[in-house]
Amino acid sequence: MKEIKGFKWCNKLKQCGCKLTLPRQGIITFLTKNPVKHFTADEIYFELKKKFPNIGLTTIYRTLELLVQNGLLSKFEIGDGKSRYEISADTTSADHHHHLTCIKCGKIINYNNFIEEEIDLLKKIEVSLSKQHKFKITNHVIQFQGICHDCK
Numbered sequence: 001m002k003e004i005k006g007f008k009w010c011n012k013l014k015q016c017g018c019k020l021t022l023p024r025q026g027i028i029t030f031l032t033k034n035p036v037k038h039f040t041a042d043e044i045y046f047e048l049k050k051k052f053p054n055i056g057l058t059t060i061y062r063t064l065e066l067l068v069q070n071g072l073l074s075k076f077e078i079g080d081g082k083s084r085y086e087i088s089a090d091t092t093s094a095d096h097h098h099h100l101t102c103i104k105c106g107k108i109i110n111y112n113n114f115i116e117e118e119i120d121l122l123k124k125i126e127v128s129l130s131k132q133h134k135f136k137i138t139n140h141v142i143q144f145q146g147i148c149h150d151c152k
């Protein structure tokens with residue numbers, strides 16, 4: 001049987017003891033369909049409104065926070081004051097990527113053609129940080145800022 005998009009994530013949410021409400025399911029399904037894109041809460045609200053006309057922006061914000069707290073989504077900012085969300089793809093997954101963000105136009109370039117040194121270095125940093133701070137690292141969001149080719 002073909003795996004339904006988002007199925008794994010919905011299960012993960014249930015494992016965390018959270019009820020699988022329609023907005024939660026809707027957000028997970030929408031974001032797993034677009035794993036390499038980055039949406040603001042407003043954009044997610046706009047999309048979900050098509051399917052759930054009664055949904056409110058507050059519900060969207062609350063649901064997004066809950067999904068972040070349970071490790072299903074990553075939240076990050078690119079400097080325009082708006083939080084962006086994406087499915088939290090763990091480092092071994094094919095969707096895992098890092099960002100190059102343009103400070104002029106806000107473009108986000110994903111890359112996952114990591115050089116070996118980058119992967120090795122990150123592993124070393126994670127081991128050392130976990131020890132130093134007795135902190136269990138579950139994922140990371142790596143972002144480099146600068147000026148893109150079009151804005152130069």
Ligand SMILES: [Zn+2]
Nearest residue numbers: 036038086110
């Ligand atoms: Zn991303």
Ligand SMILES: [Zn+2]
Nearest residue numbers: 091097098142
């Ligand atoms: Zn990474």
Ligand SMILES: [Zn+2]
Nearest residue numbers: 102105148151
């Ligand atoms: Zn740019």
